[in-house]
Amino acid sequence: MAPKKSGRSSAGKQNKAATPTTSTPSASASTTEHPLQPSVAVQPADAQTTVQMLMKALELIVLGAAYSTISQLCLSPVYGSIPPSLHHSRITMAAVFAAWLGKSAMGPYIPNGIVNLLPILAFMIPPIQFFLFQYSGEMGPIYGPLVTELVTYFPLVALSMYAAAAVIENIDLSRFGNRVQNSGPAIATYFFFTATEKLTENYIRQNVGSGLIFTRSGLQFVAATFYALLLPSRTIVFAVLPILHSASVNVHVPLDHTTSVLNDTLHLHNYSLVARQESLTGYISVLDNLQDNFRVMRCDHSLLGGEWTFPSKYESRVKEPIYSVFTLLEAVRLVETESGKKQPVISDDQKNALVMYVIIRMTIICNADSILSGLGIGTTPAALIAHGIHTTTIEIDPVVHSFAMQYFALPTNHTSIIEDAAIFVDRARLAGSEHPSYNYIIHDVFTGGAEPASLFTQEFVQGLSDLLKPEGVVAINYAGDLSLPSARLVVNTIHSVFPSCRLFREEKENLADPSSVEQPPTQDFTNMVLFCRKTAEPFSFRAVTEADCLGSQARRNHLQPRYEIAADFFADGTGKVLRPGKTEALQRWQRESAVGHWRIMRKVLPGVVWENW
DSSP states (O other): OOOOOOSSOOTTOOOSSOOTTTOOHHHHHHHOSSTTOTTSOOOHHHHHHHHHHHHHHHHHHHHHHHHHHHHHHHHHHHHOSSGGGTTHHHHHHHHHHHHHHHHHHSGGGSOGGGGGHHHHHHHHHHHHHHHHHTTHHHHHHHHHHHHHHHHTHHHHHHHHHHHHHHHHTTSOOGGGOHHHHHHHHHHHHHHHHHHHHHHHHHHHHHHTTSSGGGSHHHHHHHHHHHHHHHSOOGGGGGGHHHHHHHHHTOTTSOSHHHHHHHHHHHHTTTEEEEEEEEETTEEEEEEEETTTTEEEEEETTEEEEEEEOSOOSSOOSSOOBSOTHHHHHGGGGGEEOHHHHTSOOOOGGGOEEEEEEOSSOEEEEEEEEEEEEOOTTSHHHHHHHHTTOEEEEEESOHHHHHHHHHHSOOOSSSEEEOSOHHHHHHHHHHHGGGSOOEEEEEEEOOBTTBOOGGGGSHHHHHHHHHHEEEEEEEEEEEEEETTSHHHHHHHHHHHHHOSEEEEEESSOOOOOOTTOSSSOOOOOEEEEEEEEESSOSOOEEOOOOHHHHTTOHHHHHHSSOOEEEOTTTTOOSSOOOOBTTBOHHHHHHHHHHHHHHHHHHHHHSOHHHHHOO
C-alpha cells in the first residue's frame, strides 16, 4: 500500500500504486493519491472531497465579492457615495489578479498559514476604518477612500482569492488539457467574482437598514464570522481585541452603548445626535447644533435640509429653514402670465399637491393638486399644506419620511406614498388621461454631490410635462457646479421639453462663462432653480404678500426670486440633450462635482460630525 500523503495533491501525476483489481473499497480510498485520476475509478469519497473543495473556494470568492459593497457602504457616510467609487473597481481588479499572480510566482515563498489571517483581518477592518476616518479631512475625498481600501478591502480580497486559488489548485483539471489546467481556474474565478459582486450588491442594497445584521457594522461582523467558520484556526483568538473595540467604543456600531459614546463625542463640539438609522438611500441621522440652535437631517455625506430651533419673535405658521433654496422653490405659486391675469383666480384651498420624493428629492403640485419629489425634511410640502393645498408626498426612503414627520414637524394632513418618483412618473405616463394632472411640480433631486442622471433625461422631463396642466409650472432645482459642462447639458435637456423657462441662483455670484478660454471658470457650486411652463408665453412673478410668507422671516427674505441667470447663458447651439442610457457625459462631470460638494459639506459641518456616524 502506498503511504498517505499530506498537504496538496500532485495534480496530473500518475498514481502507480493504486490499482482497482487489488484494492478493497477501504484500501482504494487510502491508496488513491489524487481524487480525479482518469485511470482510477473515482470513489464516492473522492468525488465528495472534490465538491467540498470547490464549494469552499466558491464561498471564499462570494465573501470577497460581497465585501466590495460592504466596503463602499462603510465609506459613504464619511466620503459620500461617488468619491469612494472612483478607484474601487481598479482596487478590486488589482486584488484579484495579485492573488493569482502571487500564487503562481510567489507561492513557494508564502507561508501556508497566511490564509488563517483572513478572519482576523476581517474583524480588524472596523477598528482600522474607525482610526483612518479621523484623518479624512487631511486625506481628502480622493485619497481618503483610496488609502482606506488599500489597507482594508484590498488585502481582504487578495487573501480571499489567494485562499480560493490554493483550494482550487488541489482539483485536477488535467483531463481537460494544459490550457484549462493552467489558465482556466483564474479566468473562471474572476468572472464568478464579478458576477457575484453584482448579485450581492443588489441584495445588500435592497435590504440595508432592515435590521441590525443589515447595518454597515452588522454586515462587517457577519462577513468576519463566516471567514472564521470557513477557515477555523487557533489564531482567531487575536480577533478578541478588535471585537471588544467594536462593541465598546466604535461609534459606527448602532448599539445603545456606542450611541452614548457617539453623543459624548459630538457634545464636545456642540452637536447632539437626535436619531440615526441606516436605510436604502444611505446613513440617515438627525443632529442638533447646541450653540447656533439649528437642526439638520443628514444622508451619508450630504444634508437633506435643516431648520432653526431657537424661539422666533415672529408668529410663523411654519418652521424657519436654514437653506433659502427651499423657500425659493415655493415661488411656483407666484408665477403669472398676462393671459392668466384675465382668468378667474383659484384659491389655494381648491388646489391639490403631489409631493414626490425620488431617489433624492423632488416636488409636484396641482390645481388643487401638488407633487413634491424629494422630501428632505419637508420644508416645501409643509408650506404648501399651510397654504391649504391638498398635498401628496412620494418618497422612496421610508426613514426620511418618518424622520421628517417625527423631528421636523411635517404636518400629518397629507397623503404619503413610499415609492420611487421615477416609477410613479412612468406609471402616470402609461395611464395617460386617466391619471390626474397638476398645477405645480417641484423637482428637487440631489444628495451626495450629484443628481441621479436618469431623472434629468429628456424622457423623464417629458414625463413631468405630461403631468402638468396646460397652465402649470415646474420648478427644477439643479444643485451642482455651474462652471462644469454638466449644467449646460441639463439646462439644454429641460429647454428641449419646456419652451419657456427662467433660471435663478440661490445667491448672487459672478458666473464665468464655462466656455471661456481667456477666463477659465472657477468652481461655482450652488443651487440653480429653473421655473418652466409648457407654453411659450412669457411669465413673471407677482410680488410677495404677507400671506405668502406665512409669518416666516426666511420667506420674507428669500421667497421672491432675485438672482436671475440669462436664459441664453448655457446655450451652445449643439442641441445636445440627455437621453435614457446615454448619460455617461453627465455622470463623468458629476464625479468632479461630487468632490467639490464634499469640500463644501466639510465647511457646513465640522469634520468630526461627518467622521462620527
